Amino acid sequence: MAQDPTPPLTQSRLEALSNIPADSVPSPAYVVHLDRLQENCQLLNSIQERSGAKILLALKGFACFSTFPYIRSYLSGTTSSGLHEALLAKEYFGKEIHIYSAAFKESELKQLSPFAHTLIFNSAQQLANGLSALPAEQRPELGLRVNPEYSEVDTELYDPCSPASRLGTTREALDKSLKQLAPELLKQLDGLHFHALCEQDADALEHTADAFEEKFGDLIPGLKWLNFGGGHHITRPGYDVDRLCRVVERFREKYDLEIYLEPGEAVALHTGVLIVTVMDLIEAGGHQIAILDTSATCHMPDILEMPYRPTILGAGLPGEHPHTYRLGGMSCLAGDVIGDYAFPKPLEIGQRIVFLDMAHYTMVKNSTFNGVPLPAICLYNESEGVQVIREFGYEDYRNRLS
Helix, strand or coil: CCCCCCCCCCHHHHHHHHCCCHHHCCCCEEEEEHHHHHHHHHHHHHHHHHHCCEEEEECCCCCCHHHHHHHCCCCCEEEECCHHHHHHHHHHCCCEEEEECCCCCHHHHHHHCCCCCEEEECCHHHHHHHHHHCCHHHCCEEEEEECCCCCCCCCHHHCCCCCCCCCCECHHHHHHHHHHCCHHHHHHCCEEECCCCCCECHHHHHHHHHHHHHHHHHHCCCCCEEECCCCECCCCCCCCHHHHHHHHHHHHHHHCCEEEECCCHHHHCCCEEEEEEEEEEEEECCEEEEEECCCHHHHCCHHHHCCCCCCECCCECCCCCCEEEEEECCCCCCCCEEEEEEECCCCCCCCEEEEECCCCCCHHHCCCHHHCCCCEEEEEECCCEEEEEECCCHHHHHCCCC
């Protein structure tokens, strides 16, 4: 299993998350540290002020709406991947609401048009369909997602610019579509959007932006905005903020338009934990195995999809400490295994274990496979302690089905 691709937490951030009282929350439970979330948002806001960019929360990465009051005072709005995320943004966040989808239904466009700030289409055909479906008196600003055919993403599963990608239109495909539809279709556009990053620094953004400009630069004059998508690991320790600002400022000054950035992970990076309990200890195949009341496939699916090895508070790599265990989940999936970890002391049934960096791409990707209960959602800050926002039960499993 691959190692965690993100750099380790800073010592101050690690100490802050260590202060969350693990025994005082339900198990399993996600706990978001509000003080650390505010730190991330303050950094993102400083980049808005310095570069002139507008930064949006990507709900596909983090949509814990009980935290929105803490986020919306810093960021410019949200970006959604479809109708339901957009409705959540409308109900709980407000400000600018941007929506991109690989395909929109006509009924969705009619629901979105009264409150969307921008609608971004995936192809020229989708744009044409949208123009015919949207009422002229309620038409939001319109964008087109393009594929710069350049990427530095290592994991193909998360690479929007992999060969034969369905996300965004290449220049060749766009030119071909315009001949079949109408060349003047692009005159209806207010902006262009590209998204080609995944947990990357500003150097990858600059290289990608250069490739985008080379292929689509002739279409930029006259537009209102460019959206540089997500995948910017802005709040990661060591991220090159100066370079990010230079890229944004170059495009703003050269083309006299607005620049949007839409990170999801960076907003919640290193702000949350997943607290779980050891349910059983068994031995098989020469391994000491701990069964937890959580699940990789249900609660931390990126462990299996990316794959990666999450960090556990107080644990290390096999052999780093005297007692090594393979941690397994509650589901019947044979591969529901989180990884091998070494602990300074033997684990005990009933002991709490704290997984770090479990705010982004966890709650939004949960499932109730096998009827495994969803983790509770809690908030924490240093002045008020833990607040249990929601616990889940049988009804949440039942009501997804019929």
